[in-house]
Amino acid sequence: MELTLAPNPLHDQPQTLHINKVATLIGENGCGKSSILQSVFEQRLSKQAHQHLNVVCFSSGQNENYSEKFSNYLKRERQAGRGLGLECLYFDKPWSKLLIFLATATKRSGKVRSFLCEGGYVTESQTGHDDQSTVLKCAFRIDKNYITRIQDALQREVSGETGTLRSTAYFRTLDSFVNTFISRDFEFDNPLRKQSIEISANRLIDVSFDYPRQVQAGEEDAEVGDENSQAQADSFAPEISFFTQAADNDYFIDKSSCKLTFNNGLELDQLSDGEYQLLFLYALIDLFDGPSTLFLFDEADSHLHYKNVEKLWTLLHSIQGNAITTTHLLDSISAKENRIEHLKVVERGQINENNKIKQLINRLSILSRTKSVEFEVMGKIPFLALLDDYNDWHIFTKLAEKKGCDIARLVSIQPFKKTSSFTTDADVLGGPKIDWVKGLSASETEKITSKIFLICDRDEANPNWNPNDSVQVTGQTYKKLIKSIKWPNGLNVQTFLLAWKRRExxxxxxxxxxxxxxxxxxxxxxxxxxxxxxxxxxxxxxxxxxxxxxxxxxxxxxxxxxxxxxxxxxxxxxxxxxxxxxxxxxxxxxxxxxxxxx
Incomplete structure (x- = not known):
């Protein structure tokens, strides 16, 4: 998928982001990773771009830039008669308990339910596999203003008016919810003071979650609870819409009061930070993933144990939609699912693909030992070209293009700088390059390497070239060096020692x-x-x-x-x-x- 990114505070030009299921933005603090995510989010909020996508944004911490703009967006949508619309959502930690609860209650085969079952945290019914143990405890209220509007609607119905607030899908759902979990005698004639309620996962099915009609353009004066505040977009379930609206700005449900309990009274807060966050991410995928969903995950891997980091990336690369993520973790960058095409280096708000490997290794060397980082990165690349300088490949491709060659056929090859000068007879042409390949072959990193081209400057050497191709270095010494490279069983990697006939x-x-x-x-x-x-x-x-x-x-x-x-x-x-x-x-x-x- 290609996404046109609007200018951001650090880069004043549009740019194109290529997303192969997942695009992972990396770079130093302040480089503009979050600015790129925010530009996508804000463009969708304002309906200026990406309208074919349902955007779901997550931040590992509370981010006022997102939450404030999201709150303004919700208010603006309600005033315009579109309600939430569920086209662009932002969630941070205060939403976690509610979303995890909805995921285990409504997605029996989802990642949340599987995680909870594996940990022994929930008990399922033998028939139907309903979650029989999870309970959401929260504070619930219906304020005087809403009651006044309901009573006004009732008066208008007595006068023969139809299509009032009481006939909307949202009100019918709210009425069913109150009857199920609070009181069957509540008539919406007096405010319901804030009180603690318990919502059992296996009883959520007893609520009649109604579908609203589609919002019509130009409708005004719609608020949460109105038919005009459409309870769902086509791809999201009505129960998600109901709870999202009910908890927005603590309208009916006070998010800060929520407690989520599992088997034997175990609370979600008693889980480790890593388990907690992984469940939250699982819930977002369970509830919102679809072909038209774009997830924006800002440091979603923070607080995760390295084994859960692996689970996260396996999950993200298996979603139906697409995701843009940011990370600082070496475990995430080196995850086997994150291949070179998934990693995007950000500098001053711009995604920089020039000399990508050089930038990537320079960045990762800050996080770990350079040698191991090189092997982690280069093992992700099928076709490698080792040269004495990164610019050598650029000069070569430009000359080849001028010579009439189709350089698009070289796009799959990643150049990498590995100097191997030849200045005295004691030197071996390409020796340091061959030593590096041996290090790669012996490393424990995951590898998808297939072909390695060692392209050497001639310098002072006088090698023999294969007369059939005029580029491959021949001779017993060099054949033995290439054969001395041993690869793990099952990995068939071909290494070619090549040299220019000119000095460089x-x-x-x-x-x-x-x-x-x-x-x-x-x-x-x-x-x-x-x-x-x-x-x-x-x-x-x-x-x-x-x-x-x-x-x-x-x-x-x-x-x-x-x-x-x-x-x-x-x-x-x-x-x-x-x-x-x-x-x-x-x-x-x-x-x-x-x-x-x-």
Missing amino acids: IKNYLLSYSALSHHRVLNLVNNGNIAAVDYLQQNQTGDNDSIRKMQAKDAVDPLINTEGIGLDFDKLQAYIDLIPEDEISEDITNMYNFIIGKL
Whole structure:
């Protein structure tokens, strides 16, 4: 699913978020993760965007930014005659007991009921599997204002008027609820003072939860309890709507007074914080999950034991709808369900996919030891390319594109920086890269790795290349090194040792036309190389002088920006100046080898 995000306080431009069931936002404190969630929530509240989605937002702590805007939204919807509508909801901890109760009472096969049964917290009936032990205790009242409106409706009915408040679905449900749990003699002629009531899960079925008619546009003066305050959206059950409206601003039910008890008088508050939170999350999924639901979970994994963290992510990746989450936990980021496409690095309110792996590892290294973090992250990637610098892959793909290659076929490959210079005869070309792969193979992290391409700078080396592909390094020494990599049983990973025929990737940027345009051709075509090896117009320059020379002095000032390094815009402008005929076939050979192995 693609979601267009509105500007947020830290990023003043719209952006697109790709959600593959779950999108997990990570970044340092203050980077704007919550700002992104809030922008989605507020856009849905104001009906400016995402109207095809039912948005359900959860915060692990009380968040006034959400709760205040949600309260204003509810008031605005009631005044406009739409009531709650159940299109966009916000829940924090004060709602937990009510929602957990509704989940175990109404969702017999739900996650909440399963959790409670596994813990021995509830007893089910032999027939029907009703929850026979859970009880919600709360304070309930019907105030004078509501009674006055009911009596006014009664007077109008005596005069022959129809369609009054007393005929609405909400009132009929409220009347049934009062008759079931408070008194069959209550006639709505006097206020009902606040009193403690007990709602048994197995008796909730005795209440007639009525369906209202659809709200008509332009209806006014509707409040909680009116027919106009539609009790449900199409995808949510009427009992959820009834209790949500009844507990909103403690209209009938005082949320702060609620107590939830299970078998043998055990209270929900006696469970650990982790169990408590997991049950709350289970309840949200049980009650609101559907194909059109978008969950916004702000640090939903806080307080959870690592085993429950695993359960949470397994659950989120199995929902019918979609979810955007935030997290600071390494256990969540490294969860096997959270693959690279699910993780989104946020910087200053912007989702930054550039050099994603570099950013991800830099972020995670703060949370754990760098080496283990590298293996946790890279084990999630099927196709890896290890290069001497992250920018090397970008330069390669841009040159390949200019050469006419379809670089969209390379999108599944994730580049990763692992330097392996060759400066003396004692060095082994690609040695550090191969050592890193051995570390990955021996690590205990979950792996989905399939292909690893070790793309080495040539530097001072003089290796032999496979004549069939011109990129794969051959020789007994290197074959033995590759064969020395041992993978766990059942994991078939192919590792390829490749090398440029030039000193490094920047040597492929040496172009007669581009350097002439910038009037620096003399930095290459000079007395330091033989005239026969000079760069020529519409020729590739594939000779030993161009291959082995230091290209940075000529190229870096044209593609770098001070304080930034490689400037992608400058690089693109420079490559635009290079005719296809001046780009080496080495680029095409590397491209063809890689896509041939995917």
